[in-house]
Amino acid sequence: MKQPITIRSDRDLQDALITYLSDAELRRTAAHSLPLSPEQAQRAGKFARFLARRYYRDRLARSFRYSRRVGPAAESIVDAPEFDAFLNDCALGSLAAAERVGELVVSFLNGSAVPGPGWSDLLEYERAFFLQAATSENGTACQVPQAAASARCRRFSWNLPDLLLRLKAEEAINDDLRQEITLLFSRTPHGRIYVVGVDDTIVAVFHAVDGQSNPAAIAQAVSLPASRVEQSLAALAQIGAVLTSSEK
């Protein structure tokens, strides 16, 4: 996220302004060349905090929409004192900021009595979804496959897709939903979010993508035929979980 912007045009200047507003550290250190008076810089700082609080309130409300049916509303964390500290140094839309907010909100939601069965899994599901919804940074072009910044593969003890349906229908959550399932969370560069059930092959290939191995090396690492690994990588690239050279 810390790429310096070369200003060659008004459009580049607007990019520098957007970057300034989205990055608290940049504002604090005044490491910019914007034609901004001290008075206007102070106003810009207020606007940046307004934008960030609004952004995370919106993303939390959208991502933690099932837990709120049985527990506290996640987005109320943005009005808590600890969130003010976060606003002082966050980079809006960065993975680091999304992870930090995810940690804050799960800790907050776990602070009260457990509202029902499957609660921990539900929060981990929504946290992984939130990472996709609140991360706008895209990966850079790569010669070998690399995992997208926010993509996450999670194993759950409860059948989350069915559990969500029951919560939506206001039906009871019973032990019949205790069933291990592995879900992959990803987001395409265009912002579409995917949550998909994955098999052991996809899981192995996804975990073997380290940004340094080419498909042949990945195939060797996971002991699978190269053609199958290529297919898996193509499927992962389609949902934005993996960036390949064709995504440049």
Next chain:
Amino acid sequence: MPTMVEGRLSVGAFYNPHLAESLLQSAGVVDHLSMADPPARDDLAFPCIRDRFPLLLHDYLGQLSDPLSEPALARARNLQEMYRGPWVAEHFQCLHTQDGGRTLDYVFPPLYTEEFLSRFVANACVLRDAVTAPLVMENIPGFFALDYAQMTEAEFLRRFFDQTGCSLLLDLPHIWLAAHYSGRSPREYLADFPLDKVVELHVAGVEQDRDLEGPWIAPTQPTQEILNLALWVAERAPGLRAITFDAFAPSLTMDVLLRAVEATRSAFQV
């Protein structure tokens, strides 16, 4: 599919899916609905909504500071084919970087410069041609300013509309805020705006914001001051066809929506 009645001012609101059932019962009060999002796949009420109300495309189609991609243009075309509204709306905004890596995720105005004017003119014409419908553009307020602008917002808009033939969707809370933060009255601020290009007005309320330490747009009923401003603009906008209560939020209640629309109808005596 219903259409706006020619020669009659239409007073409407945004389509808030959680209020769909109540909206369907609001016959005679809400004339039209603006669509900020496409209907969700599980929105069972939408087919009835589409049969009942004229719909206005008011989605995020893309920022016109940059060329729209083919998929973005196709999406805009598809949405307009679904809604068949009398016009399509976009905003004078530039909120994400060219590489897409940073976004403010909120309306944010461009720099008012010759370069941005050229960009908006070129890209708006492409969008208008793609949707094969008139394009209206909404004004966006600033909260602070760089010491860089080459023209005022009013000049930027006037020249844009002169060059494109597009029309103006005048958001009055946006005007009120821009005027407030520049230390002028809304009517002074509007002095050089091309009000003859206005086809739609947005009305809503404002509320105090803790971070801004001042007022900002809120999904609340329009104040009497905003409604008075709307009447003042309407007297200078011969092409005005619609007024929309600009509130799109999960927290919005039908009670607030109806009171806002009724207050607007009452102010305009329709």
